[in-house]
Amino acid sequence: MDERTRAEVERAEAALVEHYPRLVRLAYLVLPPSMGRHRKVLTAHGLVQRALPWRVPRRPVGALPAQRGSDAGSGYDLVRQRTLELALAYEDRQRPAVLLPTVPFVWGLRLFPRAGGADELALDQALSAVPAAVRAALGLWHLEGLEAEAARAVLARAGVPDPDMALRAAGQLDRRTGAGAGALLNSGEFDPCTVQARPTDLLRRRQRVRATGVLAAVLVVGALAMALPGGRPAGGSALTAAQQALDPGRLLRVPNEQWARTARVDFTAWPARGRQAGDRQLLARALGVWAAPPAGTRIVAAADTSTRPPAAPPRLLYAGLIDNVMVVVFHDGERLVRYAEPQDATPTLHFARVDNADLASAGGLVIGRGNGWQRYLIAPWVAEVGVRDLLAPDAPSHGLHLAPDGVTDRIPTPPVDGAPCGHWPVAEFRSSPRIDDRRSFLMTDLGDLAPVHLTSVPPAAAGGGPGEATGAPALHSWARTACALRSLRGTGVRSVTNWAYARQELPEGGGTATWVCNRADTWRGSGRAMVQFQPPAAGPADPGRIAGRAVGTAACSPFGRHVLADVHWQAKSGKWYLLAAGSGELAKVDVSGGVRAAAQAPVLAVPAARNTTAQVAGRLRDGRSLPAMLP
Template sequence: MDERTRADVERAEAAIVEHYPRLVRLAHLVLPPAMGRHRRVLTAHGIVQRALPSTSRERARAVLPGQRRGPRPEPGYPQVRSRVLELALAQAKLGRRRSPLPFVWGLRLFPRAGGADELALDQALSALTAPARAAVGLRHLEELDEDEVVAVLGAAGVADPGEAQRAAAALGPGTAALLHSGEFDPCTVQARPTDLLRRRQGRRVAIVGAAALTAGAALLTAVGGPGGAPEPARPDPATVRARQALDPERLVRAPDDAWADTSRMDFTAWSPRGEYAGDTALLGRALRVWGAPGRDVRVTAAAGTSTRPPDQPPRVLYGGVIDGVTVAVLHDGDRLVRYAEPEGAPAELEFARADNADLTTAGALVIGRGTGWMRYLIAPWITDATTRDLLRPGAREKALHVAPDGVTDRVPQPPADGAACGQWPVTRLHSSARVTARHSFLLTDLGDLTPVHLTYGPATAAGPAAAPPAEATTPTALLSWARTACSLREERGAGVRSVNNWVYARQRLPESGAAATWTCSRADTWRGPGRVAVQFHPAAGAARVVGRARDTAACSPYGPEVVGETRWRAGSGHWYLLAAGSSAVRGLDVTGAVHRTTRATTFAVAVPANAPVRVAGVLASGGLLHALRR
């Protein structure tokens, strides 16, 4: 091998070692899901390990640079990436046919399961061709632009890279975040045993042959053979920690009044409750199923929540019987886990994120469900609870009975998707005066283990920032939520932590002069990203959503600028373009069929119903912020 080739190979080896997880994730994405999760993981690792060139003929072709943002990869990375794509695309054509794999005996490996969003993306990817999946990886994992994606695919031997690029572009804007989750990470995997009976039969044959070697080794040690007496085997620290984390005798238990003597008001301050909170048999079963759920165990997880076993002994929060179902609730610092043993049915595990919970978001959890109803287990610092219909702000609240173990009576569930939205039950919890004086807050159920905290942001007359969210318990807040509550159905099962209704602008309508309000509803998830919906509320008639955005800081303290626009028909039959910006916007700029710029934050002009018009807000920096659209 000449020096130039040796340098190329050494550079490629450094690139593989440096970016190994990144390359394996890309190869795993290209491979067809029909291979099966175990073989797909091993094949992805095998492809990257075979990507190292060995002769000058195998030097990869030069392609465009990799990422557009962040540190630029070393010169060997683009060549290695191209080689990985070639091998992955070739293997995708072979499908299930044999390929060299890393050796794994007795285990099945597969990535951690994701939530509903990850499952939907996996189904969408399975419908694409291997070149299109490669384009998805280059676009969303490698962050290449369209021209770079086409060039890299062409260098990897794809016949029609343009078609693959167009198919990849059809996926939604949240694809990149989902592809970085554990569902698509073949380097962070779970392990389960293979067929134990078949392995036992094969092992018997191996034991007979190994017995003679073992006896010889023992005799060699007894007579002082090479190396002398072996040192005692030391247990693997990771194995010890994993075993301790699943030991019911090591479960953490907070004192009864821990919540009254701590500044950390979250699930770590919950003391164990329920008649079986000390039942080590029940807790042991819960931990064993958590550590290794069988095939018949029903496992559900809120979006973005890992189902991995605990890394340390978790905290026990509850153990008891709820409507004939034996239930245990555990907390490992980042997640809540509800273990249930329904009578005559397999066990169930439900996971939800609970990191960075606080006084309100740790105020309750859903302890049981049925057809049209659910029960809460409330925090020990809650003194009483009431319920109300969010769609009827003037109606009186009803007392909600709470048992001594913290379990409430049944609460009606909000309507599901597709059902008529005739009511929206919410629960109001009141905190103890030992925590904070005269504090109460609203929670609602959106299908996850943790309920959603509802807040309200009043309109501000001027200033660069929005008013901080307040509890949605005042008459004004309840009136605002009565007009937007039914839109909460769109957030069901999305791992939502809280939803804030921010009234960011008020406007007088043309002709009548009646008042209208503009609201931005922001749903913040436990995993971080938020989703917003801008709603227009005329003085008479139903509110309607006029703009949406995902994975955005808009309508939060980090994104106080927001602009919305809609078409509105007056009583005279004339159509108007209405627009409104928040107080952080310095004016509005209208282009298209109408050209107008104003320093006001609201705007109304008569336009034909279908006239093409674009609205943007003028920022303090002089830049433009386009109105959110549906």
């Protein structure tokens, strides 16, 4: 390494020391919220401390670090770039050993930043619902003070595939934060250098120490027994639970007709299928990679899904060749695990949460995926599968061929974010009459192993549970909403429901508008809601306008039946109006600010200039207030 490189590294080291709190705060923001605050604090410190290049020339004994000069900023840029790359890699599940900080290490204590107020909590919830690249973009703006072009360049160098999308999403999140994201991100809530300490669970710690001692004793005794002449574990009793989980002979296998004789119709009723279901060598390789992924293994996990090894023998669902890729699928009661073994390539593990699945959400899984296509493995209780385009609600579905092992022909995948949304293919499943539940239901792919169940709630059923989205009114509602599903890709969504909660006659004979709340529920329980204003359209697939969004909310679910939103709308005459509409229990709508008006009804229309700032709120029949959902 030449002197110029040595000087650059020394400047980077000086910058790291000087700006250490700033770098750790940025790493803490970008790391996945699912890690928990204690682990995020330690990991953020560990990543920054490892942000220097690995091969650093040793300074002579007694030498001083290089002094900061006019070009010291380049040293900071180096460590900031490296910090960002390491933090982003955690969300991508790319975790080679270099990404696992060994320091700092804390035993017996839990560390976490000081708790903030309601604004900090709301921002933290909003940040947990967006990808790491969006959090990085927000940090580069508010923590680093970079302009959009500079932030775009940093994101691109860090390997973010679509920096422009990340910046747009960060801007939207910033606008939705009424208190100002910049001030909140610089508060104690997001400061991993000023932390509080509490003890861990003392009783659980004592139990773990005892369990570790017992396990160590068992291993020692087992090793001694095996070392003796003729030593063997008696009847396999010395095998640990982990060893049993890796034995292909212990895999759980459900009888072929079990699904027709049980009241629990979910993944636990799937039989083992596929031509290689009896290939012990393949099954052993799949279990071994799951337990200890070798270097280079690609690991993909849905949001907040654990990638831990099997704790007990899992259930085998499938083993076979899919498009020249050997595929094995397991179910451990909580997760689906798909092992893919391409020819002459490293394997892939794909994890998805499916706890509390039901007849529809356990109706299929993505068994294979390629460039613009996918295949489903369907449940044994699905009698027919068709394909329809959500953007063509009046077109019939087309039947899809099924192989004897339950694998479908290729199905086009929906467009990704940023691509033209000219079609939205979905699979329509029809259940078997043998389970006395003959119904059709729609499933769509949003990038995870488990497809997403699409449902609908008509206005007359306000407050009730969702129904299937296969009728004509539901299909026409989804035609105008489908393209908004792209924003949910890869977020661990279980189901999405459209609820047409209000209809409104527009001023100046503008026709009838529909207000639709689109709610996405995840496997982990959290949800997000989006309100669309849908005026009369030229075509059935013309998208509506987004009038409001909320994350970490019960809005538009059976536990959050009340909703209110507003938009500015222009009549054919050129005149602008402020429109508002709420659900059926709303008795009054009030408008204040730049416009003052009231209506003793769930809907309101008042003349207002396009840029008029107004605050809309409602009053429910029981007297409670209901603020409008913010855009």
